[in-house]
Amino acid sequence: MKIVLFGYGKMGKEIEQIALQRKHEVVLKIDETNIATITASDLKKADVGIEFSTPHSVIKNIHTALDVPLPLVIGTTGWYKQLEDIKTLCKQKNGSLFYASNFSLGVNLFFKVNSYLAELMNKYHDYEISMEEIHHIHKLDKPSGTAISLANQILEKVDRKKNWSITEKKPETLFIKDVREGEVPGTHIVRYTSGIDDIEIMHKAHNRKGFALGAVLAAEFLHNKKGVYTMHDLI
């Protein structure tokens, strides 16, 4: 496949390596220095786009891809409040989008464990539930998209939690502690604590390769498909 990279930072560079290993061609690399010069005919040369840019630029890039039209895999997080509008637009334009708050296989398995544990813990009210996410100091959005996915899975299963917050600690609120330190690729912890014991589950990424491989697999999956897809469809 011919791939265009929207965003050529830490993730864009990892994705390029994996894409080349899997015999794809990267025909265009877009970042903040050349985005203004890119035309629709540049983008038409590609089969698929992979978007890992910034929360401020992702929505414009999605619109651009839908207009071309260019199927787009979206890894950038921090825009999900607009997800329903984007899904509607994609349907209107008969476009192709694949989005995931986390493309790693391990995290998507962790999501399933998280949901199952939350379902079990629903009736055990003595356990207080909280979360922690730790990322590198350059990350712009907080909490992480992955933490929001985990929190929503818990809210779906645990009746005593009504919403999540990174600031408020209230009985009906699932508190998410966001930590920014060093070059941490991404760590997520879900804790159930009681006076008697604690239960903790953790996912810790050692590097960015898992995210990059998942994004390239998603691009292969999206090729020749219409509609909006997630990791649920891929796994």
Ligand SMILES: NC(=O)c1ccc[n+]([C@@H]2O[C@H](COP(=O)([O-])OP(=O)(O)OC[C@H]3O[C@@H](n4cnc5c(N)ncnc54)[C@H](O)[C@@H]3O)[C@@H](O)[C@H]2O)c1
């Ligand atoms: N979904 C996942 O699995 C996953 C995994 C890791 C990171 N992320 C997310 O991906 C995004 C990028 O992460 P990163 O670590 O590569 O960031 P980064 O800061 O290293 O790179 C961002 C890149 O975007 C470019 N950019 C800025 N404005 C742009 C524009 N208008 N159009 C195109 N490119 C533009 C920058 O020049 C830079 O090359 C973040 O939102 C991060 O949270 C998602």
